[in-house]
Amino acid sequence: MNVLVLGDQLTTQVGPLADATPGEDRVVLVESSGFARRKRYHPHKLVLVFAAMRHFRDRLRDRGFDVDYHRVDSFETGFREYLREHPDEDLATMRSASHGSGEALVETFSTARDAVAEDDIADATADPSARLLVRENETFLCSPSEFDDWAGGDDGEMPESFRHETFYRWMRERTGVLVDDGDPVGGEWNFDDENREFPRPEETFPEPPDHGVRDDPVVREVADWVAQEFETWPNVDDGDVIVDGEEGEGETPGDGAGLAPFRWPVTREGALAELAAFVSERLPAFGPYQDAMVERSWHLNHSLLSPAVNLGLLSSRECIDAAVDAYEDPDAPAVDVASVEGFVRQLLGWREFVRHVYRHRMPEMTEANELDATEDLPELYWSGDTDMACMASAVGHVRERGYAHHIERLMLLSNFATTYGADPQELNRWFHLGFVDAYHWVTTPNVVGMGTFASPALSTKPYVSSANYVGKMSDHCANCAYDPDETVGEDACPFNALYWDFLAEHEDRLRSNHRMGLVYSHVDRKRENDDLAAVRERASEIRELGASGDL
Numbered sequence: 001m002n003v004l005v006l007g008d009q010l011t012t013q014v015g016p017l018a019d020a021t022p023g024e025d026r027v028v029l030v031e032s033s034g035f036a037r038r039k040r041y042h043p044h045k046l047v048l049v050f051a052a053m054r055h056f057r058d059r060l061r062d063r064g065f066d067v068d069y070h071r072v073d074s075f076e077t078g079f080r081e082y083l084r085e086h087p088d089e090d091l092a093t094m095r096s097a098s099h100g101s102g103e104a105l106v107e108t109f110s111t112a113r114d115a116v117a118e119d120d121i122a123d124a125t126a127d128p129s130a131r132l133l134v135r136e137n138e139t140f141l142c143s144p145s146e147f148d149d150w151a152g153g154d155d156g157e158m159p160e161s162f163r164h165e166t167f168y169r170w171m172r173e174r175t176g177v178l179v180d181d182g183d184p185v186g187g188e189w190n191f192d193d194e195n196r197e198f199p200r201p202e203e204t205f206p207e208p209p210d211h212g213v214r215d216d217p218v219v220r221e222v223a224d225w226v227a228q229e230f231e232t233w234p235n236v237d238d239g240d241v242i243v244d245g246e247e248g249e250g251e252t253p254g255d256g257a258g259l260a261p262f263r264w265p266v267t268r269e270g271a272l273a274e275l276a277a278f279v280s281e282r283l284p285a286f287g288p289y290q291d292a293m294v295e296r297s298w299h300l301n302h303s304l305l306s307p308a309v310n311l312g313l314l315s316s317r318e319c320i321d322a323a324v325d326a327y328e329d330p331d332a333p334a335v336d337v338a339s340v341e342g343f344v345r346q347l348l349g350w351r352e353f354v355r356h357v358y359r360h361r362m363p364e365m366t367e368a369n370e371l372d373a374t375e376d377l378p379e380l381y382w383s384g385d386t387d388m389a390c391m392a393s394a395v396g397h398v399r400e401r402g403y404a405h406h407i408e409r410l411m412l413l414s415n416f417a418t419t420y421g422a423d424p425q426e427l428n429r430w431f432h433l434g435f436v437d438a439y440h441w442v443t444t445p446n447v448v449g450m451g452t453f454a455s456p457a458l459s460t461k462p463y464v465s466s467a468n469y470v471g472k473m474s475d476h477c478a479n480c481a482y483d484p485d486e487t488v489g490e491d492a493c494p495f496n497a498l499y500w501d502f503l504a505e506h507e508d509r510l511r512s513n514h515r516m517g518l519v520y521s522h523v524d525r526k527r528e529n530d531d532l533a534a535v536r537e538r539a540s541e542i543r544e545l546g547a548s549g550d551l
């Protein structure tokens with residue numbers, strides 16, 4: 001059977017390709033550039049996806065497969081090309097995790113088949129009969145039916161909202177990862193409380209290797225093409241910059257910062273090297289500083305694996321196994337249980353969990369706006385130009401590499417947009433354009449569910465904070481033009497007024513949440529002291545400054 005490999009399923013480990021035989025079964029890839037023309041994606045995202053697909057094609061050819069690689073403007077064109085050449089040969093593929101894409105692909109295939117059939121009448125050849133057969137996505141560790149059996153419980157009824165902690169524990173038990181005789185290794189299922197340290201100034205963060213990816217001819221070829229063909233964000237479209245650029249070309253990150261040199265692995269070998277470097281050099285200190293943000297490191301000890309895992313170059317199971325092996329290896333650098341559990345939780349828990357919550361909450365997630373937030377995203381998200389040191393840094397990281405680590409995404413980029421009242425769907429689009437690891441199935445639940453509370457399916461309360469959190473978990477406030485201890489006045493950190501204003505604005509919706517009782521006692525105090533009106537006025541001013549690009 002011929003196999004269609006989608007661009008985010010570049011793996012031979014699972015799916016129809018795992019069953020295919022070189023020399024017998026044909027492999028088809030469709031490199032559709034149309035999506036890249038419709039929106040201004042980050043150029044590193046485009047280079048990553050297209051270069052990874054072309055490398056995968058070459059790898060399969062080296063293994064003896066006949067590979068049809070269609071470079072076209074749309075899937076329909078690619079399917080027409082295929083059907084003209086192989087009118088009667090069925091194609092098997094795996095469903096993408098993004099909502100409705102399997103059905104959309106089948107429809108596109110049948111439109112292409114009809115079009116080829118019409119052409120064929122003129123050509124007087126036989127009608128094509130090939131079908132596109134879509135099977136379940138096997139790149140995840142928990143299938144839809146397994147999740148639904150778990151979530152539905154005894155009566156099979158799906159709950160209103162899903163709880164990560166119980167899902168994660170169930171995943172640990174059923175996979176046996178970090179489980180010893182039924183008990184969690186280290187005595188706890190979750191060591192999150194130990195993962196909130198702030199690094200001392202002398203703490204260093206090993207720079208991840210770039211695996212020579214910029215000397216790779218395929219990367220260079222794609223980077224040139226991307227620079228010539230596509231309008232990208234953040235308006236830097238010179239191929240030399242993508243491959244050879246100097247890091248952080250603006251004066252400060254976010255202040256017109258240029259692209260950093262492209263560094264994302266585009267092959268399985270590169271992805272395995274990324275994993276090995278993380279496990280040996282950064283995993284030992286991954287846990288404690290997982291929630292921290294420091295000016296001197298753009299990644300801290302995060303794994304940087306999401307681009308490769310989301311493309312299929314690595315399976316999440318092999319990443320988990322590599323981390324657990326390092327923890328168990330007496331000869332490897334010591335990895336404490338909080339670090340390995342923290343990493344396992346992200347892949348075995350959160351990654352799987354958001355995929356299924358998304359599955360259950362689509363299509364409404366694409367319109368969800370629980371808090372009726374309608375402001376335009378402030379200009380600084382696009383320009384990177386702001387006096388807020390923390391936001392300049394986080395937006396700068398996105399502009400430079402299409403990456404920011406989890407806490408920057410959650411507690412800076414989403415927190416600010418949420419308290420500012422920005423439309424969550426616009427924020428979702430912004431994340432899609434800017435991040436190298438963005439795909440609808442993973443970005444949407446994270447932004448709409450976790451980051452903004454636009455859909456309460458995924459968290460029981462919004463992740464919002466004042467400057468207090470930023471001051472505790474980062475070193476940005478020390479170099480900031482704004483004062484983190486002030487709430488009103490033109491020097492006051494915008495996070496403060498926005499936070500209190502947000503709580504006041506959404507009091508009817510949030511006060512009854514038992515997890516927010518303490519916070520609302522502070523709101524009451526502000527109200528009693530007649531402070532709230534000035535705070536809310538300052539919040540309005542901040543929105544005006546945000547809209548005019550003067551924050």
Ligand code: FAD
Nearest residue numbers: 302303304305306346347351406409410437438443446451
């Ligand atoms: P690490 O911190 O090293 O974590 C290890 C791995 O765990 C990641 O590579 C990733 O595969 C997985 N993981 C961790 N958290 C999550 C999560 N919440 N959801 C899914 N997988 C997770 N992740 C994406 O892959 N694509 C996105 O577009 C994306 N958008 C996000 C937007 C927001 C607002 C938030 C709050 C989170 C988003 N995440 C997204 C989740 C998470 O932030 C990234 O997976 C992580 O930062 C990637 O960096 P890393 O590989 O260094 O991760």
